[in-house]
Amino acid sequence: AQSVTQLDSQVPVFEEAPVELRCNYSSSVSVYLFWYVQYPNQGLQLLLKYLSGSTLVKGINGFEAEFNKSQTSFHLRKPSVHISDTAEYFCAVSPRRWASKIIFGSGTRLSIRP
Amino acid sequence: GAVVSQHPSWVICKSGTSVKIECRSLDFQATTMFWYRQFPKQSLMLMATSNEGSKATYEQGVEKDKFLINHASLTLSTLTVTSAHPEDSSFYICSAPADRDRGYTFGSGTRLTVV
Numbered sequence: 419a420q421s422v423t424q425l426d427s428q429v430p431v432f433e434e435a436p437v438e439l440r441c442n443y444s445s446s447v448s449v450y451l452f453w454y455v456q457y458p459n460q461g462l463q464l465l466l467k468y469l470s471g472s473t474l475v476k477g478i479n480g481f482e483a484e485f486n487k488s489q490t491s492f493h494l495r496k497p498s499v500h501i502s503d504t505a506e507y508f509c510a511v512s513p514r515r516w517a518s519k520i521i522f523g524s525g526t527r528l529s530i531r532p
Numbered sequence: 533g534a535v536v537s538q539h540p541s542w543v544i545c546k547s548g549t550s551v552k553i554e555c556r557s558l559d560f561q562a563t564t565m566f567w568y569r570q571f572p573k574q575s576l577m578l579m580a581t582s583n584e585g586s587k588a589t590y591e592q593g594v595e596k597d598k599f600l601i602n603h604a605s606l607t608l609s610t611l612t613v614t615s616a617h618p619e620d621s622s623f624y625i626c627s628a629p630a631d632r633d634r635g636y637t638f639g640s641g642t643r644l645t646v647v
Binding site for chain 2: 452454459460461462463464467469508516517519520521522523524525527
């Protein structure tokens with residue numbers, strides 16, 4: 419079975435500051451990793467995914483994440499945040515088998531202060 | 533990108549009635565659909581996995597007789613909340629794997645309020 423831990427439930431950041439949202443996972447098998455963003459009362463939008471290859475993954479809206487197998491982490495980073503980045507961010511994991519179910523972390527609320 | 537259309541976006545129903553939520557894949561064949569439930573300010577909890585033409589697989593603790601899932605075609609999966617009660621009020625989201633390039637796609641969610 420897989421599980422995901424998002425260490426921070428809320429992260430307040432000033433606009434244009436850098437941000438890192440932490441994610442650690444646990445799995446007995448190889449995994450795919452994802453970061454999703456959710457705006458209020460909306461579905462989820464994929465920010466980026468790690469399936470294989472380079473451990474540094476670049477996504478949309480200037481976000482990137484690095485897969486660290488030894489530390490079982492997949493932290494999300496952005497060098498300079500904008501007010502529009504205010505949202506809920508979910509880290510997720512699935513077994514390394516396409517079309518497997520995705521398990522989500524508890525989410526991190528990113529709030530940007532002007 | 534891949535699109536899953538979810539309807540309705542919100543619904544209010546009386547306690548004891550049933551509500552059907554539909555998810556349609558518009559530009560790919562969804563052989564698998566995942567159904568999630570999300571309580572306010574909480575994460576998505578997987579309820580069940582449906583596969584076209586076969587019975588759904590429910591996660592532990594999910595009542596299969598209350599949450600009926602049908603996946604009769606490659607483009608349509610439905611979730612019916614039967615005999616709804618206020619505690620079933622929640623945000624329900626469907627998701628389907630499109631392909632490795634487009635990844636998993638999510639519906640826009642259904643806000644169910646049972647009064």
